[in-house]
Amino acid sequence: MLDGLDLEMEEGGYFALMGPSGSGKTTLLNLIGGLDHPDEGEIVIGGESLTDMSGAELAHWRSANVGFVFQGFNLIPVLTAIENVELPLLLTKLSRRERREHAEHALKLVGLADRARHRPSQLSGGQEQRVAIARALVSDPTLVLADERSRSPVGSSADQVLDLLAKLNTELKKTILMVTHDPHAAERAATVVHLDKGQLGAVHRQAEPQAARA
Numbered sequence: 688m689l690d691g692l693d694l695e696m697e698e699g700g701y702f703a704l705m706g707p708s709g710s711g712k713t714t715l716l717n718l719i720g721g722l723d724h725p726d727e728g729e730i731v732i733g734g735e736s737l738t739d740m741s742g743a744e745l746a747h748w749r750s751a752n753v754g755f756v757f758q759g760f761n762l763i764p765v766l767t768a769i770e771n772v773e774l775p776l777l778l779t780k781l782s783r784r785e786r787r788e789h790a791e792h793a794l795k796l797v798g799l800a801d802r803a804r805h806r807p808s809q810l811s812g813g814q815e816q817r818v819a820i821a822r823a824l825v826s827d828p829t830l831v832l833a834d835e836r837s838r839s840p841v842g843s844s845a846d847q848v849l850d851l852l853a854k855l856n857t858e859l860k861k862t863i864l865m866v867t868h869d870p871h872a873a874e875r876a877a878t879v880v881h882l883d884k885g886q887l888g889a890v891h892r893q894a895e896p897q898a899a900r901a
Contacts, residue, residue, distance in 0.1 A: 691886065701877045702877070831861050
């Protein structure tokens with residue numbers, strides 16, 4: 688449960704959200720992404736208030752503005768990488784050809800164009816995570832919400848994913864909010880927000896966030 692939280696995040700920023708288990712990180716992520724409604728208070732994103740939107744309005748807003756990278760990746764095992772990436776577009780008015788072109792472009796952005804016909808079982812953990820990121824990007828959202836707390840790849844694969852998120856922020860100007868327990872991952876963000884027992888703690892703005900590697 689969040690208690691009296693007042694947080695302002697500028698558009699185009701890269702934020703890391705940290706805190707112990709049960710501190711309210713997932714709740715905050717869900718509220719910002721329009722998955723949950725607050726009991727009181729107001730959530731305003733891009734000049735639009737989410738608080739009074741109906742379920743249908745929130746669904747439309749999410750599809751146009753938010754890309755989710757879930758904690759468990761949530762890839763469909765029987766679908767190929769490109770089919771998984773294409774899923775969010777099935778509810779749009781795009782033609783089948785346009786949906787496929789968008790999915791191909793998203794996979795290219797994450798460096799997996801050559802794995803488009805592979806199913807999740809044929810991919811490494813890091814590749815699965817990049818497919819999940821491609822799926823989050825396929826609708827060209829302004830806000831990317833990434834839950835990086837578990838099932839994250841290790842070693843070079845982890846760095847590749849963090850590099851990718853940093854490039855999405857610097858090159859494509861996406862606003863990134865990443866939930867993480869890893870201080871190394873948090874170093875990539877320009878701003879680190881701490882939650883504890885539902886309350887906002889320190890908000891640390893890093894003068895020189897760790898840059899993505901070329």
